[in-house]
Amino acid sequence: MGKSLFFLIIFFFSALSILGQEANLSAGNNSRYLEDQFYAGIAYNFLTDLPSDETIQRNLSYNIHFGFIKDIPINRKRNFGLGVGIGYDTNSYYSNIIATEINSAINYQLSVSSDSLNRSKFETHSIxxxxxxxxxxxxAEDYKFWRIYAGVKAEYLFSRLSVARFNSQNENLKFTNNDISQWQYGLTLNFGYNTWNIHLYYSLAPLLKGSALLDNQAIKFRPLRVGVVFYIL
Structure with a gap:
């Protein structure tokens, strides 16, 4: 993902936040106001628990997410409550792990030479x-406020891909990787003031199933996401 696309996404999310502030102002003295029901964010994916010292991250491992979350206040001041939602996530995890599929069997190996490998990644799309x-x-009147939202998130992966591109040969590998677990789940924490809010996510389960082996060892890395999230009414 190029820098121009990155800044375009930031501009888009900032515009959404401004629209949300205007919607809050128009709410006036509505005593039954709701907050932060649409969200959009971008984050960097860190891979924790890498299988060996030779396993490294490369390129920009990114996350983009957006969706709707129903705000359910549970006290009279409406400043404490629950949020239940649905959204879309896409993730790319770049590393020097190359996955290949031969006769329906998936094998994993490390590329130790950056001259041959352009990029290799696991790519997912999920609900x-x-x-x-x-x-x-x-x-009801103030749209600038502090927030702390803590919770959990489950993801159903409807697309699970392994992709590798090479420099020295006209060969690109891309296939559906069923070793990537179809369900992912983890802890979330979103906090901040007004427009800019920090987004954190830590997976409670490895990205790959236990059958995914690198040098006869299970690949057990877990994503840790750090980024920003924007909310609108």
Whole structure:
């Protein structure tokens, strides 16, 4: 993903936040106001628990996510509540692990020479189901407030790909990788003030199934995402 696309996404999310602020202002003295029901974010994927010292991340391992989350206040001040939602996530995890498929069997090996490998990644697209416990300092008139939203998120992966591109030969590998677990789940934490909010996610399960082996050892890395998230009404 190029820098121009990255800045375009940031501009788009900032525009969404401004629209959300205007919607909040138009709410006036509505005592039954709701907050932060649409979200969009971008993050960097760190791979933790890599299988060996020779396994490294390469390129920009990114996450993009957006969706709708139903705000459910549970106190009279409406500053404490629950959030239940649905959304879309796409993730790319770049490393020097090359996956190949031969006769329906998937094999994994390390590329130790950057001259031959251009890039190799696991790519996923999923439907996400976030559940949050929400606290904020908002009211019906003020759209600038602190928020802390902690919870869990489950993801159903409807697309699971391995992709490798090489420099020295006209060969590109791309196939559906069934070793990638179809269900992912983890802990989330979103916090901040007004427009800019920090987004954190830590997977509670490895990205790959236990059958995925590198040098006869299970590939057990877990994604850790760090980024920003924007909310609108």
């Amino acid at each position: 996400a189901f976030p559940l949050e416990l929400r606290w904020r300092t908002s009211n």
